Amino acid sequence: MKNITPSVTLISLSLAAILTGCGGGGGSTSQATTAPVVTPPVVTPPTPTVTPADLQTTVPALTYAASSQEYAFVTAYNNFRAAMGLGLLAQSAALDKAAANHLAYVTTYSTVNGGPIDMSVINTTYNAPTFHIEDATKNGFTGVLVSDRAKFAGYVNTAVTEEGTFGAGVGASASIAGLLATVYHRQGFMSQGIRDVGVAVGKDPAQTTVINLGYGVKSQSNSSDYIGVYPADKQMMVPLFASSEAPNPYPEITDVLNGTQLGTTYPVSLSIKEGMMLTVDTFTVTQTGQTEPVKVRLFTKSSDKSIDPWTAFVVGYGPFKSNTTYNVSFKGSANGVAISKTWSFTTAASCLNVYTCK
Secondary structure (H helix, E strand, O other), X not given: OOOOOXXXXXXXXXXXXXXXXXXXXXXXXXXXXXXXXXXXXXXXXXXXXXXXXXXXOOOOOOOOOOOOHHHHHHHHHHHXXXXXXXXXXXXXXXXXXXXXXXXXXXXXXXXXXXXXXXXXXXXXXXXXXXXXXXXXXXXXXXXXXXXXXXXXXOOOOOEEEEEEEEOOOOOHHHHHHXXXXXXXXXXXXXXXXXXXXXEEXXXXXXXXXXXXXXXXXOOOEOOOOOEEEEOOOOEEEEOOOEEOOOOOOOOOOOOEEOOEEOOOOOOEEEEEOOOOXXXXXXXXXXXXXXXXXXXXXXXXXXXXXXXXXXXXXXXXXXXXXXXXXXXXXXXXXEOOEEEEEEEEEEEOOOOOOOOOOX
C-alpha cells in the first residue's frame, strides 16, 4: 500500500487599500488593512500499511481412504477454514500416528468406554481436560502432553495442539459439527498459524476422535487487515444452539440434552489477524424484520481469560428461531484502527441437536 502525504491547504487574502479624496484642493490618503485569514492545515491520517497473507491455498491430496472417517473429518475441517479465509491444512503422517497412539490410550481408559478415567475432568496441574493428559504409569503411555506425544511420533515442530471429541456413532461430520458449535473448541479450530493435521477416529461406540494440529519451522499468517467470521456470510442451515463442551463456558447453565447446551444460541464469532488486539464497541445479532437485537453474552479476553485477544464471540440466552435469517453487525478496532463488519446467515428448519439439523 502507498503512504499518503498529508495535504496542506492555505488560503491567502489580499490587502485592500482604500483611497478617499478630500475637498479644499489638498488631499490626504488613508489606508485600511484587513488581517490575513489562514485556514488550518487539513491533515489526512496515513493509511495503515497492510502486511500481506502467507497462506496454504492448496495442499496435497489426502492419503486416507476416501470412505474413511478421517477423510471426511479433514475434508470438512478444510472446508470450514476456507469459509473463514484461513489457510488449508496438509495431512501429516507423524501427527496421524500421534493421534492414533493417544486414541488407543483414551479409548482404553475413558469412562465413556467403561474405563476408570473421566476424561472431561479438568487436570489442575495443566489446566486442561484429562482427555489431553496421559499418565506415565499406564500402559499405552507415549507422552504426558500433546507436544511430548507428537515428538514421540516423529513430528518436528515449533507448535502443536490437540482437539478431541466423540462422533457418537454418527460419523466424522457429527464430530466437526459439534466442535464448531462451541466457543473454546471452535477457537482452537480457528488457529491461523497451523499448517498440518493428523486425525484418528475410533471404532468404539462413542467414536472417540483425536485431532492433532501444528506447524514445523514456519507458520501460516493472515493479512493484517484480515477479518474472519462464522457462521460465514450467507451461510445456510446454521444450527439453533451451541454444543456442550469441557470446560463449560456457561457456568450458570448445567442443563445439557443430547449434547446440546440449553439456554444458548449457536455461537457467532469474529477474528482478526492472530497476535493483534481486538476491541469490541458493538457486536449485535438481529432477526430480520426486527429492530431489537438478540440478548447475548459477549466473550472477549477481558471477560474470559481463555479467549484469544484477537477473537470475540456472542452467544444468546435461548436458541435461534428455525428457518430464520439473522443480521450481524460488528464495530470495534484492530490494534486501534477502526473496523466494521456486517453479514447474515440463515438457520436450519429444525435441529434435535447440532448433528441432525435439516
